[in-house]
Amino acid sequence: MIVLLELEPFAEVLDAGEVDVSARIRWVHAAPTAPDVPEAPGPLTFCGIATSGLEREPYRSTGPGAPWYPPSQRTRRCQACEAALKAL
Template identity: 40%
Template sequence: MSGIVVLYEVEQADLSVRRVHAAPAAPGTTSVAGPRTFCGRDTFAMETAPWTASADPGATWYPPQHADLMCAACDDAVQS
């Protein structure tokens, strides 16, 4: 799963995580997100998560503590 950057869509009022997205890494990097998530959202206002997607079989691309906030469209794109 290298080349995937995990991003938090943050609630501006209290800085809580609203949704967890995945984006392809920008060309030439492994930790900077490209301009759009896999679901098509702009990454500009999102925060890079302190989580790295694992290449281990069965590992999730998103942090387990935020499984309930994972973007289903990003998950579909990552899994395909």
């Protein structure tokens, strides 16, 4: 399984004429690995959205009982991905 981030871009005006374009995490998703490339995500997340527009998160679950998402992003985890993972 691969953890992916759905980002929400925003712009902040820092000073006259300067804009900081950053990204916030909208949702944390999970995707199965691609069958031919184990380090790449498959085409869809467990909730059914395309992985092509998502950013890879380096977090890996540490084992049974550990969360599939980064603990710091608990409130941003995709509930549909979580439900699909529990059904596996």
